[in-house]
Amino acid sequence: MSTAEIREFDPSKRGYHAVYRDNEVNHCPGCGRTHWYVGRTLAECGFCATALPLMESWHQGAMFTTMQRTRPVFTSAHAA
Template sequence: MLTSNISTTRNFNPSMRGYHAVYRENAVNHCPGCGRTHWLIGRMLAECGFCGTALPLSESYSRSAAAPLFRHGTGMLSRAA
């Protein structure tokens, strides 16, 4: 009978996943496609203005795509317009 013990032989190692390109706010971001620094910034992605390479925003991982909820003095919640 062959048993597999994958959990001990293949532990997650972030350094083994390779290069993870993201657009970082407040930093000079060079395009991995062409090396230039002109970007068009959206809600979830930044697109190179020259070659069109798209990178996810590093901040988009910590933010939800839904509109934020605001709490009023009465305890009611409402979505942002």
């Protein structure tokens, strides 16, 4: 490849990119229906199992969630 053929990646020139958009009617590109099972990063068509990435998942960085729970403290009067 010559240096003229090597170009920087430009997402706007890659063509149609199907994604699942939250709060909109999403038609499946495989079967045209609108029933979806939505996960954390993908939405799967309920009829033909076509999977689409969530539009919102592109905006969220890779992170993890921690949960802290407090447990009740029982005194000796409750233990009896």
